[in-house]
Amino acid sequence: MEGYGTPSSSDLERLRRVLGPEDVSTDRYDLLTNALDAYPGELHLPDVVVWPETAEEVSEVLRLANDRRIPVYVRGGGTGLAGACVPVYGGIVINTMKMNRVIEVRPLDLQVDVQPGVIYDQLNAHLAPHGLFFPPDPGSSRSCTIGGMIANNASGLRAVRYGVTRDYVLSLRLVTPTGKVLRVGANVFKSSVGYDLVRLLVGSEGTLGVITDATLKLRKLPKHRSTVAAYFDSIEGGVSAINAVRQEGLDPAAIEFLDRLHVELISKHSSVLLPTHECMLILEFHGYSRRGVEEEVRAATDILKGSGVVQIELPHSADEEQRIWEARKALYPSVMRASKAPITGDIIVPLSKLLDTVMKSYELGERYGVTVGVAGHLGDGNIHTNWLTDGRDTDSWMRAAKANAELVDYAISVGGAASAEHGIGIEKKDFMSTQHGESLDLMRKIKELFDPQGILNPGVLI
Numbered sequence: 175m176e177g178y179g180t181p182s183s184s185d186l187e188r189l190r191r192v193l194g195p196e197d198v199s200t201d202r203y204d205l206l207t208n209a210l211d212a213y214p215g216e217l218h219l220p221d222v223v224v225w226p227e228t229a230e231e232v233s234e235v236l237r238l239a240n241d242r243r244i245p246v247y248v249r250g251g252g253t254g255l256a257g258a259c260v261p262v263y264g265g266i267v268i269n270t271m272k273m274n275r276v277i278e279v280r281p282l283d284l285q286v287d288v289q290p291g292v293i294y295d296q297l298n299a300h301l302a303p304h305g306l307f308f309p310p311d312p313g314s315s316r317s318c319t320i321g322g323m324i325a326n327n328a329s330g331l332r333a334v335r336y337g338v339t340r341d342y343v344l345s346l347r348l349v350t351p352t353g354k355v356l357r358v359g360a361n362v363f364k365s366s367v368g369y370d371l372v373r374l375l376v377g378s379e380g381t382l383g384v385i386t387d388a389t390l391k392l393r394k395l396p397k398h399r400s401t402v403a404a405y406f407d408s409i410e411g412g413v414s415a416i417n418a419v420r421q422e423g424l425d426p427a428a429i430e431f432l433d434r435l436h437v438e439l440i441s442k443h444s445s446v447l448l449p450t451h452e453c454m455l456i457l458e459f460h461g462y463s464r465r466g467v468e469e470e471v472r473a474a475t476d477i478l479k480g481s482g483v484v485q486i487e488l489p490h491s492a493d494e495e496q497r498i499w500e501a502r503k504a505l506y507p508s509v510m511r512a513s514k515a516p517i518t519g520d521i522i523v524p525l526s527k528l529l530d531t532v533m534k535s536y537e538l539g540e541r542y543g544v545t546v547g548v549a550g551h552l553g554d555g556n557i558h559t560n561w562l563t564d565g566r567d568t569d570s571w572m573r574a575a576k577a578n579a580e581l582v583d584y585a586i587s588v589g590g591a592a593s594a595e596h597g598i599g600i601e602k603k604d605f606m607s608t609q610h611g612e613s614l615d616l617m618r619k620i621k622e623l624f625d626p627q628g629i630l631n632p633g634v635l636i
């Protein structure tokens with residue numbers, strides 16, 4: 175984009191004065207390690223990386239950037255799958271790694287105040303002694319940050335019961351692109367006081383402000399839990415079992431789907447060997463009493479049998495359960511080993527359209543000559559179609575991109591969405607107008623209101 179500045183030596187000097195010299199770097203290694211996330215896209219180096227520790231420091235960085243119209247990109251764990259923290263126009267990367275304090279746990283309020291750079295699994299390890307947890311649980315839980323999860327409205331394995339990040343953010347402190355420090359929201363479970371700016375900011379992919387702390391609602395850890403793994407000889411059987419479980423009114427915490435390709439990749443590339451059938455479901459039930467959980471497992475098992483299941487595993491120990499969830503968490507790393515540049519779809523459709531959409535993925539794979547596998551959080555309609563390509567910008571990558579775009583159009587045409595949890599980033603911007611039509615103009619105006627100079631995460635989302 176025209177008209178952006180680059181940091182001059184006096185800008186770098188000002189940054190060093192504000193943050194301290196050790197928290198400002200133009201070292202090539204630091205520039206490289208802050209350039210990419212998990213999206214196999216193009217490489218863009220920033221000019222400088224900074225590691226602020228307070229909202230005031232973030233504010234100073236943004237004031238400087240706004241005065242000089244220097245692009246700023248916010249980076250959490252860098253695990254995003256859509257390139258949403260990639261410094262497309264160079265400039266400054268704000269890395270939140272040093273804003274990593276759990277500020278206060280308030281067990282009676284079921285709330286925690288947390289800085290954005292805290293890693294998801296570390297937050298839950300901190301909460302466990304209080305019998306509490308923050309549920310969204312993305313597959314990247316070992317390395318993604320709370321700030322990145324809020325900015326992407328991340329969710330994951332247990333959204334089917336517990337919902338998504340947006341359902342848990344009560345209030346936020348943010349620094350606007352002009353350097354103003356604001357608090358939005360209130361630390362209560364409901365309020366009816368005008369526009370809901372918290373909901374606007376969650377999922378805004380770092381384009382409206384830098385989140386410097388957040389108050390999150392928490393849940394009590396379930397007293398009892400149980401996992402079921404079920405294997406089917408047809409895709410139709412597995413998908414119809416998902417619909418049957420939901421229709422029966424059971425309340426599983428997770429319903430995950432893996433097709434044959436993914437099961438084979440996990441068995442090949444991870445330490446877990448899974449039985450190979452056409453598809454596999456993993457269900458998890460949580461509850462207050464053991465008997466309640468056992469009843470739900472029994473009811474689910476009956477439903478699975480009615481849907482043509484060929485093998486059911488009911489793990490009898492925490493280790494056995496862990497093994498099954500380890501397999502699920504090995505999904506994306508296994509896909510990355512099988513393809514240099516996979517395209518990972520993230521559509522969501524109404525539950526009645528699940529089977530059609532899964533079958534459409536295979537039809538498109540065949541039509542475009544691309545190896546395709548389907549997995550995901552199908553219990554809430556979220557389908558991750560993985561297109562395995564020979565590398566970025568190869569012929570197979572182009573064909574996969576076309577197939578994926580057609581699948582996204584299909585999902586939107588049946589009332590679904592282009593992305594359920596990974597976000598738009600730089601990867602899926604073309605889908606924004608198909609999804610939103612004229613309301614995209616309203617979003618552009620909101621962006622201008624927060625960020626008149628267009629300095630924060632330019633090139634991302636809008």
Ligand SMILES: Cc1cc2nc3c(=O)[nH]c(=O)nc-3n(C[C@H](O)[C@H](O)[C@H](O)COP(=O)(O)OP(=O)(O)OC[C@H]3O[C@@H](n4cnc5c(N)ncnc54)[C@H](O)[C@@H]3O)c2cc1C
Nearest residue numbers: 250251252253254258313314319321322325329380385595
């Ligand atoms: C193996 C693997 C599995 C995954 N599984 C899931 C899954 O199950 N569910 C899911 O939802 N996602 C999943 N993801 C995607 C990704 O992990 C999530 O989107 C996660 O929320 C990104 O967090 P992060 O800290 O890595 O953010 P980053 O990638 O660093 O950034 C993501 C976005 O957040 C913005 N951002 C970061 N911090 C702030 C802040 N403090 N203020 C404002 N904006 C900020 C960035 O600018 C960017 O726009 C997976 C990724 C991988 C690699």
